[in-house]
Amino acid sequence: xxxxxxxxQKDLRRLLNAWDPIGVADDVQDVYDCLIGPLFRRxxxxxxxxxxxxxxxxxxxxxxxxxxxxxxVGWNPVRQ
Numbered sequence: 001x002x003x004x005x006x007x008x009q010k011d012l013r014r015l016l017n018a019w020d021p022i023g024v025a026d027d028v029q030d031v032y033d034c035l036i037g038p039l040f041r042r043x044x045x046x047x048x049x050x051x052x053x054x055x056x057x058x059x060x061x062x063x064x065x066x067x068x069x070x071x072x073v074g075w076n077p078v079r080q
Contacts, residue, residue, distance in 0.1 A: 009040075
């Protein structure tokens with residue numbers, strides 16, 4: 001992330017790294033940064049758990065997005 005990274009971007013990175021479906025976030029902190037913009041846009045547009053879950057990649061059958069969507073939607077700063 002660039003030096004001008006917002007707290008929103010940092011929070012989304014933290015949530016995506018906690019999900020870590022391919023198991024590399026401990027070694028490569030920016031591996032999921034490509035998802036931050038699209039995810040924030042969907043949250044800003046009012047997407048709920050189903051839509052967010054349906055649009056997150058499914059890289060690892062053992063770590064489905066659905067179990068990690070609730071924290072992302074619950075965190076949504078747009079709805080606060």
